[in-house]
Amino acid sequence: MRRALPWILGALGVVAVAALWELYKWLGPADGVVLGATAGQAGSGFRILPRTGDLNMPHVWDMFERLAAGNGPGTPPLWLSVLAAMGVTLGCAALGLALGLVVGFALALLMQRSRIVEWGVLPWVIVSQTVPLIAFAPIIARIGSQIDRGGFPWPGWLSVAVIASYLAFFPVAVGALRGLRSPDAIHVDLLRSYGAGYGQTLRKLRLPASVPYLLPALRLAAASAVVGAVVAEVSIGMPGGLGRMIIQFAQSASADPALPYGPVFGAVVVGLLAAGSVALLGLVLRNYRRGEAVA
Amino acid sequence: MRHSTRRGLLAASTAATAAAALALAGCSPSAPAPGPSGDVTNPGFEPLTSIRLQLQWLPQAQFAGYYVAQEKGFFQEEGFTDVEIVPSGGDIVPQDALLAGDVDFAIAWVPKVLGSIESTGTELTDIAQVYQTSGTTQVSFKSNPVPTVADFEGKRIGSWGFGNEWEIFAAMAAEGLDASTVSITTQGFDMSALLNGDVDAAQAMTYNELAQLFETVNPATGKLYGPDDVDIVFYEDTQGAMLQDAIWADTARLAEDPAYADAAVRFLKAVVKGWAYTNEHVEEAATIAYDAAVAGGGYPVGPVHQLWQANEVNKLIWDGGDFGVVDANAWARTVDGALTAINQDGLHLITKEPPASAYDNQYILAALAALKADGFVVPTSYTPIQVELTEGGR
Numbered sequence: 001m002r003r004a005l006p007w008i009l010g011a012l013g014v015v016a017v018a019a020l021w022e023l024y025k026w027l028g029p030a031d032g033v034v035l036g037a038t039a040g041q042a043g044s045g046f047r048i049l050p051r052t053g054d055l056n057m058p059h060v061w062d063m064f065e066r067l068a069a070g071n072g073p074g075t076p077p078l079w080l081s082v083l084a085a086m087g088v089t090l091g092c093a094a095l096g097l098a099l100g101l102v103v104g105f106a107l108a109l110l111m112q113r114s115r116i117v118e119w120g121v122l123p124w125v126i127v128s129q130t131v132p133l134i135a136f137a138p139i140i141a142r143i144g145s146q147i148d149r150g151g152f153p154w155p156g157w158l159s160v161a162v163i164a165s166y167l168a169f170f171p172v173a174v175g176a177l178r179g180l181r182s183p184d185a186i187h188v189d190l191l192r193s194y195g196a197g198y199g200q201t202l203r204k205l206r207l208p209a210s211v212p213y214l215l216p217a218l219r220l221a222a223a224s225a226v227v228g229a230v231v232a233e234v235s236i237g238m239p240g241g242l243g244r245m246i247i248q249f250a251q252s253a254s255a256d257p258a259l260p261y262g263p264v265f266g267a268v269v270v271g272l273l274a275a276g277s278v279a280l281l282g283l284v285l286r287n288y289r290r291g292e293a294v295a
Numbered sequence: 296m297r298h299s300t301r302r303g304l305l306a307a308s309t310a311a312t313a314a315a316a317l318a319l320a321g322c323s324p325s326a327p328a329p330g331p332s333g334d335v336t337n338p339g340f341e342p343l344t345s346i347r348l349q350l351q352w353l354p355q356a357q358f359a360g361y362y363v364a365q366e367k368g369f370f371q372e373e374g375f376t377d378v379e380i381v382p383s384g385g386d387i388v389p390q391d392a393l394l395a396g397d398v399d400f401a402i403a404w405v406p407k408v409l410g411s412i413e414s415t416g417t418e419l420t421d422i423a424q425v426y427q428t429s430g431t432t433q434v435s436f437k438s439n440p441v442p443t444v445a446d447f448e449g450k451r452i453g454s455w456g457f458g459n460e461w462e463i464f465a466a467m468a469a470e471g472l473d474a475s476t477v478s479i480t481t482q483g484f485d486m487s488a489l490l491n492g493d494v495d496a497a498q499a500m501t502y503n504e505l506a507q508l509f510e511t512v513n514p515a516t517g518k519l520y521g522p523d524d525v526d527i528v529f530y531e532d533t534q535g536a537m538l539q540d541a542i543w544a545d546t547a548r549l550a551e552d553p554a555y556a557d558a559a560v561r562f563l564k565a566v567v568k569g570w571a572y573t574n575e576h577v578e579e580a581a582t583i584a585y586d587a588a589v590a591g592g593g594y595p596v597g598p599v600h601q602l603w604q605a606n607e608v609n610k611l612i613w614d615g616g617d618f619g620v621v622d623a624n625a626w627a628r629t630v631d632g633a634l635t636a637i638n639q640d641g642l643h644l645i646t647k648e649p650p651a652s653a654y655d656n657q658y659i660l661a662a663l664a665a666l667k668a669d670g671f672v673v674p675t676s677y678t679p680i681q682v683e684l685t686e687g688g689r
Contacts, residue, residue: 051491054514055487056491069689070689071597071598072597072688072689075597075598081594138386142395145397235386236386237382237383239591239592239593240592244353244384244592244593247353247484248353248384248593248595250483251484251485251507252485252507252596253483253485254485254490255485255486255507255686255687255688256687256688
């Protein structure tokens with residue numbers, strides 16, 4: 001029973017969101033709530049609650065019904081297309097997360113080893129996250145296409161993975177640095193008194209100590225990697241994934257309002273899968289998870 | 296089959312094309328002569344066999360002619376072994392991709408490229424004006440009518456922005472209206488801004504958003520919206536109309552690289568064949584475009600929508616003149632509009648005439664001449680079909 005409780009509560013949460021959606025759609029004002037509107041002037045004022053019509057808020061059951069229908073005679077049902085797109089996006093996000101983990105951890109090791117490196121690198125790590133993704137993504141795609149022209153084939157998914165890793169490495173670098181720094185001075189001194197070198201201290205003390213910091217950081221990184229992959233797909237125009245699907249379905253949003261929710265559900269599931277894989281990693285590393293810190 | 300296929304006679308066709316280009320270059324004073332130094336049997340360069348074409352949006356029937364040329368092997372017939380059609384739809388700006396050398400040719404609207412040419416000081420050449428007329432409209436409901444440009448003042452006018460808004464300002468400038476009195480509202484890629492009443496008149500392409508509107512169920516009647524429910528301002532009927540989908544090439548490369556100039560003419564031959572096929576087999580062309588979009592990992596609006604689109608773009612392409620030849624009057628109208636238009640922030644699109652190299656008809660004329668020599672008949676007009684739209688274009 002104790003095991004099942006989180007699952008039951010999770011499922012209830014999903015049902016509650018759907019119920020809230022339908023409740024607002026049923027009870028809310030048809031034209032939503034707008035503050036400071038001028039009478040007779042289209043689109044004036046500041047909207048704080050959405051309109052409730054089918055165009056703006058399709059019924060939850062319509063969204064699921066739409067998942068079962070195709071694009072026309074002889075076309076596959078929507079859920080099948082969404083599943084295929086999820087595979088593409090999940091693959092890019094996973095690769096991005098792996099790249100981000102490697103780069104972020106390497107940076108953390110370097111910064112832990114040398115204060116000079118930390119002073120030199122950490123500000124840039126933070127500044128890197130202020131560069132808007134939509135400015136950064138086309139540059140990666142362009143560099144990729146130039147490498148491609150040089151003879152080495154650079155596929156679009158690699159650009160997407162690199163952009164996803166750009167978001168994912170940041171929490172890893174910061175979290176891992178804190179984790180590697182977390183052992184108390186007396187523990188470090190103890191190992192030094194045993195004559196342990198840098199490598200031994202790292203293996204026996206710093207790496208195990210970093211786990212409680214790394215896991216929450218990885219959870220953030222996994223979510224960032226998924227968001228990064230979806231945005232990067234849109235930005236560089238890579239076909240096949242959820243990002244492209246969302247932008248293309250947005251064109252049909254008025255004529256087929258339930259359609260765009262298909263890939264949105266897909267993105268939610270991909271995010272859950274990414275977070276779930278980090279939870280699995282946590283199971284593997286459970287011996288080191290005493291007193292997990294909040295990143 | 297009235298296309299003369301000449302597979303295996305690549306060298307001959309290349310030489311014939313080059314000769315035709317050379318002959319035409321003689322009567323075109325503005326541009327440098329492309330092609331070889333006159334030796335017809337030995338062109339003096341290695342012909343390009345692999346090229347990339349940048350589209351300005353996601354794969355759909357708007358670009359049917361290129362996908363048909365791909366599918367039907369028209370590019371192979373002109374000596375290309377590998378033609379890649381690169382979709383946009385993200386942050387890829389076609390003219391920028393062309394200037395960066397990522398692609399060899401690009402599809403883009405004329406006013407947007409004129410803006411790029413002036414702002415960056417670079418040179419691009421319109422080598423074929425595929426759409427001869429403007430497909431932009433401003434659509435409003437009869438219940439809140441905005442039937443003419445003169446009615447724009449004081450209204451909320453929707454536009455996608457990103458350079459798609461200049462026809463609005465050009466049309467208003469031509470009528471002496473003040474752009475600062477309209478509030479331009481950025482609308483999404485669907486028609487919900489109009490359906491929700493967030494704008495009084497929404498921007499819509501005849502071949503895309505207008506169909507999206509007519510694929511939407513009117514909640515009051517339970518039936519699809521139809522032409523009787525709306526007022527439509529066709530920019531083609533105003534002074535604001537601007538030339539749209541054109542094929543652009545790198546000006547400097549055309550002048551310096553005879554292989555590129557030769558490839559431009561061969562590429563245009565294949566494109567003409569592709570669009571001619573789209574004219575004569577509109578249903579098959581729409582299917583080809585839909586299938587290509589799906590095969591490329593895209594999620595296009597359904598097959599019925601694509602058929603509407605192919606039918607509508609055919610109307611824009613085949614206006615009675617020669618395919619792809621820039622009409623000097625339409626060009627002048629576009630440039631005038633671009634010069635006079637002032638947006639709601641008081642900004643101009645361009646402030647001086649574009650360079651003479653901004654368009655050059657010699658390549659498309661050479662392609663048409665070579666096709667004629669091959670016995671290929673290029674249509675000039677199009678007989679539209681009736682497309683019955685369905686909910687959601689499915």
